Amino acid sequence: MSERPMTNPGGFLETTTSTTERPRPRVELPQRGPFLFPPPYNTIGIRLTNADDMGGADRLRDCGYAYWNNINAHQGQPTLFVMVSIKGLGACLYEVNKTTNAVTPHGPLFPAGHPLANETAEGWYWSFTDPDVLYVTNDTELSRYHVAGRRLELVVDITPMPVIPVRTDEILRQWHSSADDRTHSVTVRAGESRGWQNLGTLVYREGVPAEATWNYFEKTGPLDESHVDKSGNWLVIKENIDQRNGEDNRFIHVPTRTEFQALLDEKGAGGHSDLGYGYMVSCDNWDVFPNSVRLWKLDGSSPQGLVVYHGLNWDAQINHPAHGNARPGDWNSQYAIGSGASRVHLPRVNEILAFPLNGSLQVLVIAPCMTDLDAPGGGGVGPDYDYIKLPKANVCPTGEFVLWTSNCGGERLDAFLVRVPGQFLGGAVPPW
DSSP states (O other): OOOEEOOOSOOEEEETTOOOOOOOOOOOOOSSEEEEOTTTTOOEEEEOOOGGGGTTSSOBOOOOOTTSOOBOOOTTOSEEEEEEEETTTEEEEEEEETTTOOEEEEEESSOTTSTTTTSOOTTOEEOSSOTTEEEEEOSSEEEEEETTTTEEEEEEESTTOOSSSSOSSOEEEEEEEOTTSOEEEEEEEOOGGGTTOEEEEEEEESSSOGGGTEEEEEOSSOEEEEEEOTTSSEEEEEEOTTSSSSOEEEEEETTTTEEEEEEOGGGTOOSSEEEOSSEEEEEESSSSSTTEEEEEETTSOSSEEEEEEOOSOTTOOOOOOBOTTOOSSOGGGOEEEEOOOOSSOOTTTTEEEEEESSSOOEEEEEEEOOOOTTSSTTTOSSGGGHHHHSOOOEEOTTSSEEEEEEOTTTTSOEEEEEEOOGGGGTOEEOOO
């Protein structure tokens, strides 16, 4: 498949050492559809939701985490689809024409009364390769939802799970799937009778011999979550192995069940992170650089811990790196997306950013987040609501569109897209 550079307008480059502070801009927003972010950004934004979608109330749920794709695999398609969740309606579908940037809302994916209509849709995500497939979950199942035909296809059911040593009331949380849709990981959690503690990680592989279908990795310390990489060959488990400091990382080669290394928290283990093909892009709160983002090869090969982004102050950070645009091949020709929000005014705070993974420490500044942590939109006022208000921007598989939620300094969250001017990064993506 041929590739083309992205030539969307706007954006500008600076380095991670730049001390330029930009005032929060006033952005004129349409009711729905495209608009232009003001200078110095000059990028194309797209407003997806408005007050009419939510009866004027603050009912849009935040995007969840940056590693769950809310934008479908729209390579070669004239339109893209976005899934967001609205309280009282559940998962809702929005279609964007990639030529005109016009937005068509399609409403809830599931009718009232459907068992999945009441789910929050946190942890649901689009396939990396099939534009029609949305992965949907409940406590015990992972299913593919074929959007065009409104058809559910069961992938995994916890009921016949043979690899968990003792079965009582387990539930499944935080699914991830490889880019080829064949390998899936999930955290296994005990039910209420055992205090909802995380027990281990299940990996389910499709299209392999029966004896290799199920793999279960018990925790060695307090377990947070797990994540299979986009190749399906590697598993990252986040748990506190040594019972000190914060969570550590275990890197496991799935086909052989070989644990290649353990990365301790104080040595750079990832907290918020996303995975490419055999590598991890993750935040590190122990590095000498404030709020750095580092790249780790899961097989232990060089480079290890390469700093690909850092801030100038510990008071502001990229909260959630996103790398849904990862593709097979050379990692150092690719880039990740970062976003955050803070009450502190510093360089690159409250902005959508892209940064190459080659260690050049360049930054593409794309758009303002428009988030005000002291505004009520996002649930209420005060630090207890800050996490909901964080943008948690995620990037589509082509790398051309970034989605996030923002209160725009008002009383309600809304969802936005921005088109990434990838030509600044030398990026190339499959044709859209």
